[in-house]
Amino acid sequence: MIKIYTTFADIDLKQWDELVSGSDVASFFQTAECYDFYATLTFLKPFVYGVSEDDKLVGLMCGYIISDGNIVKRFFSRRAIVPGGVLLSASMTDEALNNLLSYAVQTLSKRAIYLEIRNYHNYAAYTSIFERNGFLYQPHLNFHLATPSIDIALKNLNTTKRRDVKLSKKEDVIWEETIQESDIEAYYKILGTLYKTKIKIPLFPIEFFKKIAQLPHAKLFIVKHEGRVIGGSVCVLLPGRTVYEWFVSGLDSAPRNTFPSTVATWAGIEYAALNGYEKFDMMGAGKPDEGYGVREFKSKFGGELVEHGRFLRIFNSQLY
Secondary structure: OEEEEOOHHHOOHHHHHHHHHHOOOOOHHHOHHHHHHHHHOOOEEEEEEEEEEOOEEEEEEEEEEEOOOOHHHHHHOOEEEEEEOOEEOOOOOHHHHHHHHHHHHHHHOOOOOEEEEEEOOOOHHHHHHHHHOOOEEEOOEEEEEEOOOHHHHHHHOOHHHHHHHHHHHHOOOEEEEOOOHHHHHHHHHHHHHHHHHHHOOOOOOHHHHHHHOOOOOEEEEEEEEOOEEEEEEEEEEEOOOEEEEEEEEEOOOOOOOOOHHHHHHHHHHHHHHHOOOOEEEOOOOOOOOOOOHHHHHHHOOOOEEEEOOEEEEEOOOOOO
């Protein structure tokens, strides 16, 4: 018997943890910890839907609805986002996945203009079921870096990046975890400039960064030179498996022979290698048919270029 769970309270947390542990497509973004984190944020609305077969949880979709600007702009920017993809058991039937997607589409179509599922694993075996529910597959690139040891991770950097890390060390650049509000505020200012001048999409409020630094399975790495914050990165963790780099930035006007963006990314890779993680996920490298400067930057860390794409379901084509 197939059953749909429509709220967080409906889902058995033990079964949820077991599904994360046993799934080949698990990510931090489909954990109960991530949902709990979303629920603390004032600028988005979390959702989670589950599906069971014979009372065993076999699939789960966790994400959030977000919009930007004033009341008019918010109406025209309502979107549902599922980072990491849908959490699936290997034993899940096509019917169960179909029911989960059908419920999500039916419910979210009343609340958002579109639903975007951002895959960090290969979902090719399930594409037909997504398409049956009106999803379009959109190619999207990413880099996965193997992190079996610190020596291998360092060796995999290209010559330039390896040199940048060494020169930064020589200039007494340090990188460390932080939960200090002053560090986070300084980092947020640098990140905000990047989003305003180059990325040109809305950035989460600073509330996000102050709260995520407190999570058990998140790290905010700060890069400093002579006591001054010059960069940093935000990473979230799926223990024993993957470190995800959610945000990274460095000061454009950093002192000579300091490379804050490189060091900020290296901080996460180093943490993964030193703490028994299988890989470091760079969380996106753009569309394959478009030029993307960030992809060039990320390519130099020695990862494997993968194309796991995104599933897009448009609910209102005119507003979209």
